[in-house]
Amino acid sequence: MELPEKAQVRFRARYSETDQMGIVYHANYLAWFEMARTELCAVRGVRYRDIEEQDHLLLTVVEAHCRYVAPARYDDEVIAEARLAFSHSRMIGFAYEIRNAATSQLLVSGETKHVFITPDGRPARVPRKYFDLFGIPAPIGVPADD
Amino acid sequence: MELPEKAQVRFRARYSETDQMGIVYHANYLAWFEMARTELCAVRGVRYRDIEEQDHLLLTVVEAHCRYVAPARYDDEVIAEARLAFSHSRMIGFAYEIRNAATSQLLVSGETKHVFITPDGRPARVPRKYFDLFGIPAPIGVPADD
Amino acid sequence: MELPEKAQVRFRARYSETDQMGIVYHANYLAWFEMARTELCAVRGVRYRDIEEQDHLLLTVVEAHCRYVAPARYDDEVIAEARLAFSHSRMIGFAYEIRNAATSQLLVSGETKHVFITPDGRPARVPRKYFDLFGIPAPIGVPADD
Amino acid sequence: MELPEKAQVRFRARYSETDQMGIVYHANYLAWFEMARTELCAVRGVRYRDIEEQDHLLLTVVEAHCRYVAPARYDDEVIAEARLAFSHSRMIGFAYEIRNAATSQLLVSGETKHVFITPDGRPARVPRKYFDLFGIPAPIGVPADD
Numbered sequence: 001m002e003l004p005e006k007a008q009v010r011f012r013a014r015y016s017e018t019d020q021m022g023i024v025y026h027a028n029y030l031a032w033f034e035m036a037r038t039e040l041c042a043v044r045g046v047r048y049r050d051i052e053e054q055d056h057l058l059l060t061v062v063e064a065h066c067r068y069v070a071p072a073r074y075d076d077e078v079i080a081e082a083r084l085a086f087s088h089s090r091m092i093g094f095a096y097e098i099r100n101a102a103t104s105q106l107l108v109s110g111e112t113k114h115v116f117i118t119p120d121g122r123p124a125r126v127p128r129k130y131f132d133l134f135g136i137p138a139p140i141g142v143p144a145d146d
Numbered sequence: 147m148e149l150p151e152k153a154q155v156r157f158r159a160r161y162s163e164t165d166q167m168g169i170v171y172h173a174n175y176l177a178w179f180e181m182a183r184t185e186l187c188a189v190r191g192v193r194y195r196d197i198e199e200q201d202h203l204l205l206t207v208v209e210a211h212c213r214y215v216a217p218a219r220y221d222d223e224v225i226a227e228a229r230l231a232f233s234h235s236r237m238i239g240f241a242y243e244i245r246n247a248a249t250s251q252l253l254v255s256g257e258t259k260h261v262f263i264t265p266d267g268r269p270a271r272v273p274r275k276y277f278d279l280f281g282i283p284a285p286i287g288v289p290a291d292d
Numbered sequence: 293m294e295l296p297e298k299a300q301v302r303f304r305a306r307y308s309e310t311d312q313m314g315i316v317y318h319a320n321y322l323a324w325f326e327m328a329r330t331e332l333c334a335v336r337g338v339r340y341r342d343i344e345e346q347d348h349l350l351l352t353v354v355e356a357h358c359r360y361v362a363p364a365r366y367d368d369e370v371i372a373e374a375r376l377a378f379s380h381s382r383m384i385g386f387a388y389e390i391r392n393a394a395t396s397q398l399l400v401s402g403e404t405k406h407v408f409i410t411p412d413g414r415p416a417r418v419p420r421k422y423f424d425l426f427g428i429p430a431p432i433g434v435p436a437d438d
Numbered sequence: 439m440e441l442p443e444k445a446q447v448r449f450r451a452r453y454s455e456t457d458q459m460g461i462v463y464h465a466n467y468l469a470w471f472e473m474a475r476t477e478l479c480a481v482r483g484v485r486y487r488d489i490e491e492q493d494h495l496l497l498t499v500v501e502a503h504c505r506y507v508a509p510a511r512y513d514d515e516v517i518a519e520a521r522l523a524f525s526h527s528r529m530i531g532f533a534y535e536i537r538n539a540a541t542s543q544l545l546v547s548g549e550t551k552h553v554f555i556t557p558d559g560r561p562a563r564v565p566r567k568y569f570d571l572f573g574i575p576a577p578i579g580v581p582a583d584d
Binding site: 021023026063 | 458459461464465466468469490496498499500501502503504505506509559
């Protein structure tokens with residue numbers, strides 16, 4: 001049973017997301033990445049909110065990178081896509097593409113890296129039950145950190 | 147010993163707070179109200195974060211009202227002022243004015259109403275130790291709700 | 293030919309929209325109101341972005357009012373609904389309801405009032421071609437301001 | 439006459455900037471970078487808003503990179519510092535550090551790259567009058583893009 005490699009969300013850019021340059025403010029794409037990341041977890045069988053609520057683990061961002069190719073504008077329909085970029089028991093990487101839904105033009109690409117922490121901020125290993133979700137090889141398989 | 151009736155914070159409007167109309171997006175003034183509210187608690191002797199952390203009580207917003215008179219623009223220095231509007235043991239009201247710091251022109255005025263809730267969302271009375279902070283008459287004095 | 297009285301948008305609350313209280317930050321509902329307002333214009337036949345781009349008029353907010361009944365939480369599916377509350381040639385009022393899509397529980401209700409201004413900030417009358425859009429009686433019919 | 443190499447802004451993290459993890463949402467640091475960038479331009483003699491208003495040029499972000507070391511929390515006082523990382527006539531790079539003001543602990547570091555564009559989105563060279571501002575060698579000196 002193969003889990004989906006990618007997930008997409010489709011929505012319109014909000015007026016509140018624009019800035020006085022007349023385009024979507026560059027920080028907002030990180031929130032769009034997060035929407036696609038939430039959806040990727042969902043289509044792979046886990047609601048991200050359940051990880052926080054049931055396992056009391058937080059998937060915190062340790063690095064983010066965005067390349068801005070073309071702007072999204074108010075009321076543009078966009079598609080945000082996330083896929084797993086890499087994973088091991090201590091770190092998970094996602095890659096993203098934001099496209100204009102009408103033209104398929106690439107607007108923004110990026111990556112984020114995440115680690116699990118406990119509510120008091122200590123690093124935690126990915127629980128075994130989420131190995132499938134995050135594509136981590138089961139038995140040994142903990143590659144060196146990048 | 148009189149507690150201050152008002153408190154002000156002074157800061158510059160951020161590029162991220164503008165929208166494509168070239169002015170500060172109207173929802174952001176609610177965050178500015180909150181900054182002035184935090185400062186009012188501080189000058190009256192209580193850090194709002196301590197109420198959440200030590201007493202496990204949340205001061206949740208139940209109503210907000212804004213009147214937009216003139217816009218703030220990127221890099222404008224503004225002053226946000228908060229004062230207690232009313233208070234009793236179950237509800238606290240604040241009033242706000244946002245002004246352009248250079249011209250003193252009124253930009254936005256507004257009010258918010260708040261109630262205390264427990265972390266699981268149940269309403270709570272204002273703890274006695276915060277009666278001074280919120281200007282609630284000490285002994286009996288619980289006026290009817292508005 | 294009747295124009296629709298109401299319009300709805302349906303979407304999920306974003307992680308970025310929550311605050312440390314664990315619920316959607318209260319200012320964000322104003323952005324949700326705006327999404328429903330955009331949709332209401334669209335289903336009544338006008339893209340709001342075209343009013344800005346083609347007529348060089350801005351529909352600026354002069355007043356906003358929110359009542360917070362129950363919180364939206366991360367990943368909750370919500371429905372934001374807008375309807376015309378009143379209109380005349382100098383001011384347009386919208387009313388809103390945000391509901392939890394799964395339970396239909398009312399979360400937030402509110403109203404906004406808007407006036408048209410020119411790009412340099414001067415008040416403008418609603419152009420005749422938008423009378424239908426905003427439900428303004430055609431020939432004379434300019435009631436006194438509220 | 440040496441222009442300052444760095445600039446700092448000092449402010450408190452807002453409640454609105456937190457998320458349900460109880461820390462400042464990761465996208466908000468990009469807005470903090472922008473505040474420090476605005477200040478760096480100011481201390482080097484140019485208000486960024488004047489570049490937009492007078493020269494009708496926009497300094498758009500083409501790349502952003504953040505490393506998250508430790509979280510900022512509500513009401514923490516923080517210092518955001520920007521410095522010029524590199525510059526030539528077609529691209530300008532800034533580097534940033536966000537620190538906790540009380541402890542000097544590094545919270546976030548990052549970089550952004552920017553190009554000038556015209557209001558209709560075409561790339562533009564940095565105007566000669568801003569060479570000093572952005573530390574671009576005057577006469578020839580246009581290194582190859584990175």
